[in-house]
Amino acid sequence: MNELLAGLLEAGRLIVTFDADLIEISLRSLQVTLTAVAVASAIGLPLGCWLAVRRFRFRRFVIATMNALMGLPPVVVGLIVYLLLSRAGPFGVFGLLFTPTAMITAQVIILTPLIASIAHQAIRELWAQYHDLLISMNTTRWQRIATLLWDGRRALLTASLAGFGRGIGEVGAIMIVGGNIDNATRVLTTAISLETGKGNFSLALALGFVLIGLAVVVNLLIHTLSRTEVSGRW
Amino acid sequence: MVTSILPLSVKDAVVRRRGKTLLGPVTTTVSDTGLSIVMGPNGAGKTTLLRLLHGMERVSGGGSLKWQIPEEDARALQAFVFQAPIMMRRTALDNVAYPLMTHGVSKKEARVRAAEWLERVGLADSAQKQATVLSGGERQKLALARALIRKPEILFLDEPCANLDGRATREFETLLMQAFKDGTRVVMSTHDIGQARRLAEDVWFIHHGHILEQTPAEEFFASPTTSEARAFLKGDIVE
Numbered sequence: 338m339n340e341l342l343a344g345l346l347e348a349g350r351l352i353v354t355f356d357a358d359l360i361e362i363s364l365r366s367l368q369v370t371l372t373a374v375a376v377a378s379a380i381g382l383p384l385g386c387w388l389a390v391r392r393f394r395f396r397r398f399v400i401a402t403m404n405a406l407m408g409l410p411p412v413v414v415g416l417i418v419y420l421l422l423s424r425a426g427p428f429g430v431f432g433l434l435f436t437p438t439a440m441i442t443a444q445v446i447i448l449t450p451l452i453a454s455i456a457h458q459a460i461r462e463l464w465a466q467y468h469d470l471l472i473s474m475n476t477t478r479w480q481r482i483a484t485l486l487w488d489g490r491r492a493l494l495t496a497s498l499a500g501f502g503r504g505i506g507e508v509g510a511i512m513i514v515g516g517n518i519d520n521a522t523r524v525l526t527t528a529i530s531l532e533t534g535k536g537n538f539s540l541a542l543a544l545g546f547v548l549i550g551l552a553v554v555v556n557l558l559i560h561t562l563s564r565t566e567v568s569g570r571w
Numbered sequence: 572m573v574t575s576i577l578p579l580s581v582k583d584a585v586v587r588r589r590g591k592t593l594l595g596p597v598t599t600t601v602s603d604t605g606l607s608i609v610m611g612p613n614g615a616g617k618t619t620l621l622r623l624l625h626g627m628e629r630v631s632g633g634g635s636l637k638w639q640i641p642e643e644d645a646r647a648l649q650a651f652v653f654q655a656p657i658m659m660r661r662t663a664l665d666n667v668a669y670p671l672m673t674h675g676v677s678k679k680e681a682r683v684r685a686a687e688w689l690e691r692v693g694l695a696d697s698a699q700k701q702a703t704v705l706s707g708g709e710r711q712k713l714a715l716a717r718a719l720i721r722k723p724e725i726l727f728l729d730e731p732c733a734n735l736d737g738r739a740t741r742e743f744e745t746l747l748m749q750a751f752k753d754g755t756r757v758v759m760s761t762h763d764i765g766q767a768r769r770l771a772e773d774v775w776f777i778h779h780g781h782i783l784e785q786t787p788a789e790e791f792f793a794s795p796t797t798s799e800a801r802a803f804l805k806g807d808i809v810e
């Protein structure tokens with residue numbers, strides 16, 4: 338109980354004093370995860386939509402694979418990306434290991450199936466609803482996809498936000514491929530892990546509260562922006 | 572109004588699904604004017620017949636559907652109102668404007684014309700509401716406006732009033748009659764005998780996937796020729 342309170346106070350102190358380290362690792366957390374979410378959304382949202390609308394032979398197989406990949410253990414992804422990027426690995430020449438780019442890569446792999454899967458689910462429901470109407474109105478395939486993406490944008494936003502939630506709190510993969518290097522690849526989650534290991538519970542907790550606060554703020558911000566934009570709800 | 576796509580000739584059309592025959596074989600002609608009411612008990616095949624005519628069901632068994640112009644072009648001159656109106660997640664105005672926007676009309680122009688249609692069906696005040704918050708009666712009127720906005724030559728309606736109360740039904744019928752008077756060919760299904768009496772010029776009585784009678788309304792209601800239709804009109808349960 339004491340430690341929780343101390344953590345809360347410490348979090349407050351770090352924030353009001355604009356602690357330089359805190360700001361740096363928070364921004365890095367945001368940078369890594371927001372970039373990963375953007376890339377994963379750019380792949381996952383159209384993929385999910387496409388899987389909902391198109392019938393093809395291996396569709397079920399692709400969907401099953403995607404759903405299975407959604408449960409990928411981050412440490413395993415981290416390990417694989419590590420091996421691919423390490424000096425001896427196939428992409429070793431790029432020297433990406435222990436850089437934010439490596440962390441983003443690992444997170445893209447973790448987040449894409451999740452975002453695609455949620456998008457697929459949402460668009461499939463919408464398509465079931467719209468199917469007869471859009472067929473009856475003689476729309477082209479591209480018009481149908483555009484209509485589903487537009488009318489389903491709220492649900493797609495939710496898919497991306499779910500990706501953000503998973504990414505910002507993820508530690509296993511980015512620890513392995515990022516290395517938690519001070520001033521280079523340290524982010525909130527890896528810092529928490531480090532401070533906990535050192536027994537600095539109040540600092541670790543403070544970082545934890547900042548992490549939670551950040552996740553809440555980003556969610557609220559995006560929801561608010563989307564609400565003012567569409568000016569209606571359903 | 573002289574239509575370009577009618578009459579439609581249907582020859583030996585069969586609709587099957589998973590090996591089960593849902594409808595047909597149907598052989599008939601849809602003349603170029605009139606207001607036809609498709610009647611029959613639940614499960615008779617009314618919905619399937621309308622969807623078949625509208626080109627939404629695959630014709631199996633070597634049958635055919637022949638419009639006066641190529642099928643693809645004929646498609647653009649038809650519209651369908653579903654039993655449960657499908658409301659897009661947009662404003663009422665944009666729902667009505669949608670068919671225009673997907674057929675080459677600019678957004679601005681489409682909205683102007685959609686607003687006129689909303690006015691006509693008495694929904695002008697709801698233009699900026701999300702369509703999904705409208706009541707059942709309002710939704711069906713919206714669906715009608717959306718169906719009519721591209722001036723289809725033929726309009727199919729599948730039990731559009733099945734879920735409406737008396738007042739909403741009356742309003743809907745008034746709007747439908749107006750569209751009919753303006754020259755739209757109407758084919759509508761219902762299992763409400765009162766509604767059929769009010770609207771029908773001719774009646775297609777359908778049972779177990781077959782059209783048993785296709786007769787002028789007066790004749791049908793005065794002296795149906797099949798025992799199934801007689802039983803149905805008497806209000807007996809038709810199996």
Ligand SMILES: Nc1ncnc2c1ncn2[C@@H]1O[C@H](COP(=O)(O)OP(=O)(O)O)[C@@H](O)[C@H]1O
Nearest residue numbers: 588591593611612613614615616617618619620
């Ligand atoms: N998707 C479907 N799959 C299998 N059978 C269906 C399907 N839709 C309708 N049917 C069957 O086809 C028959 C005709 O249905 P329908 O045209 O909906 O009748 P109605 O509209 O007159 O109530 C019914 O026996 C119904 O059970």
Ligand SMILES: [Mg+2]
Nearest residue numbers: 617618619730
């Ligand atoms: Mg039906």
